[in-house]
Amino acid sequence: MSTIYEQIGGEPAMSAAVELFYRKVLSDEVIARFFEGVDMERQMGKQKAFLTMVTGGPNNYTGRNMRDAHAHLVKTGLSDVHFDHVVKHLGDTLLELGVPAELVAQVGAAAESMRADVLDR
Amino acid sequence: MSTTPRLRYEGREIPIEEGETALSACARAGIVIPSSCLSGACQSCLVRARSGEIPAAAQVGLGPAKKALGCLLACLCRPTGALELEALDASSEYKATIAAVERLAPTIVRVRLRMDDEMSYRPGQFVTLLRADGLARAYSIASLPSEATIELHVREVRGGQMSGWLADPARVGEAVRLRGPAGECFFTSEALSRPLVMVGVGTGLAPLWGIVRDALAQGHAGPITLLHGARVIEDLYLRGPLTALARAHPGLDLRLCALHGEGDAEVTIGEIDALAKSTVAAMPGRASARAFVCGDPAMVARLKKGLFLAGLSLREIVGDAFVEGPRPAAAL
Ligand SMILES: Cc1cc2nc3c(=O)[nH]c(=O)nc-3n(C[C@H](O)[C@H](O)[C@H](O)COP(=O)(O)OP(=O)(O)OC[C@H]3O[C@@H](n4cnc5c(N)ncnc54)[C@H](O)[C@@H]3O)c2cc1C
Numbered sequence A: 001m002s003t004i005y006e007q008i009g010g011e012p013a014m015s016a017a018v019e020l021f022y023r024k025v026l027s028d029e030v031i032a033r034f035f036e037g038v039d040m041e042r043q044m045g046k047q048k049a050f051l052t053m054v055t056g057g058p059n060n061y062t063g064r065n066m067r068d069a070h071a072h073l074v075k076t077g078l079s080d081v082h083f084d085h086v087v088k089h090l091g092d093t094l095l096e097l098g099v100p101a102e103l104v105a106q107v108g109a110a111a112e113s114m115r116a117d118v119l120d121r
Numbered sequence B: 001m002s003t004t005p006r007l008r009y010e011g012r013e014i015p016i017e018e019g020e021t022a023l024s025a026c027a028r029a030g031i032v033i034p035s036s037c038l039s040g041a042c043q044s045c046l047v048r049a050r051s052g053e054i055p056a057a058a059q060v061g062l063g064p065a066k067k068a069l070g071c072l073l074a075c076l077c078r079p080t081g082a083l084e085l086e087a088l089d090a091s092s093e094y095k096a097t098i099a100a101v102e103r104l105a106p107t108i109v110r111v112r113l114r115m116d117d118e119m120s121y122r123p124g125q126f127v128t129l130l131r132a133d134g135l136a137r138a139y140s141i142a143s144l145p146s147e148a149t150i151e152l153h154v155r156e157v158r159g160g161q162m163s164g165w166l167a168d169p170a171r172v173g174e175a176v177r178l179r180g181p182a183g184e185c186f187f188t189s190e191a192l193s194r195p196l197v198m199v200g201v202g203t204g205l206a207p208l209w210g211i212v213r214d215a216l217a218q219g220h221a222g223p224i225t226l227l228h229g230a231r232v233i234e235d236l237y238l239r240g241p242l243t244a245l246a247r248a249h250p251g252l253d254l255r256l257c258a259l260h261g262e263g264d265a266e267v268t269i270g271e272i273d274a275l276a277k278s279t280v281a282a283m284p285g286r287a288s289a290r291a292f293v294c295g296d297p298a299m300v301a302r303l304k305k306g307l308f309l310a311g312l313s314l315r316e317i318v319g320d321a322f323v324e325g326p327r328p329a330a331a332l
């Protein structure tokens, strides 16, 4: 069975999604502070890792696990509210790119499954 | 798998510790490789590998030609195994003579270099300028290849070794060497009708002065927005020539901006990133625009973010941060 990543359109679709998604995230005052001071190009690579991960794309992510990657953010107040915003931007991005609603829902569920790890609970 | 690092430079065994850069190990061994920014931006410390595995991080930002030659940046090179390096030979350097030093603003000079060796370049790229004693600093090229001399715009940094030296008119006639040219900050003609956005902070205007004239000479037809920002109005050091260029080219929209001073019809008082963001947000066709952003590293980072949020694609935002020293440890 093909992954959501493939159904969405693979790497080229992901590259388009990442800019759209990242622009939404940085423009959102509720969560923007978490991304301050992070180098843009590098952060872009991480956003791509994020999107690839939640859509079941090729798993070449070799970075830290989700708990460790966000632990320092939890210390500065990362909580459910912020998580919800990120998940909403994720869904909006995919819908804007014409991804069918049922696939978007599956991606949302995949993201949801990482909530406890990201929020270090 | 990483093994113990081992380093040779010009055939000599150099003691190196795990995690140490080749530049630092050589310095401890008494070998001075020219260097400046210590963060991979200025390419002053370019060397070549004779053999061994080159860490990927040591080639970040190098073009394919340099990579193919085995060139690498010593300041970012932390060997993970045996690595043998050599200095770039003299054939990769160009001799030049300082032909003119001209003051453009209280702390800014224009330096013209006459090339004794022929060097091909694209306006907007940068060169590493080496003094006879080996002091090396990067400067962007403001001239066009059709001109007789290479033009640099140098801001005199307080206590600055190279900029202070260059700003002295007594330097005319001195011999220097150039390495490079390097960098991706130049005009390319594959999309002549897309909008171009150029933002220069301080002497960050130098590459843009080359790029904008190059684009016009190559028949760029799309709108060009050029913003120059400075601390004070007197530091808008090319105001006259820029205004004349804009008058001659209706497609060129010129915006000048200073942090301090009395504004007028041409000069806005305020932060250049705010001006850039609002200008671009109102620009039709911005999603396909290409942007060039140069100057102070912190402002370049803010400008890139601002232009991205205003709708430009991050891939289309190029430029050089004039890094003057080791970058503060960036968030990982
Ligand atoms: C790719 C690239 C392109 C560049 N292009 C240009 C150009 O076109 N024009 C130009 O003028 N410069 C340019 N630079 C910067 C240039 O390479 C030198 O760093 C600069 O001229 C200062 O060198 P210096 O030897 O005079 O100062 P140094 O002797 O290296 O520094 C003197 C002292 O001043 C401090 N210092 C330097 N700058 C600052 C600052 N901004 N704020 C606070 N302290 C500071 C240093 O830490 C040091 O203590 C470029 C840099 C790069 C990486």
Ligand code: HEM
Pocket (backbone or CB within 6 Å): A031, A034, A035, A038, A046, A049, A050, A053, A054, A061, A063, A064, A066, A069, A070, A073, A078, A082, A083, A084, A086, A110, A111, A112, A114, A115, A118, B331, B332
């Ligand atoms: C399903 C939810 C999420 C996933 C799958 C996810 C995934 C990732 C990944 C893969 C990285 C890169 C880690 C590394 O290699 O260092 C990362 C980093 C990061 N994430 Fe998330 N993330 C999620 C939620 C969030 C939320 C809700 C926020 C904040 C609002 C957030 C903010 C960040 C920041 C700021 C970084 C960079 C950290 C740094 O480099 O200092 N993430 N994330």
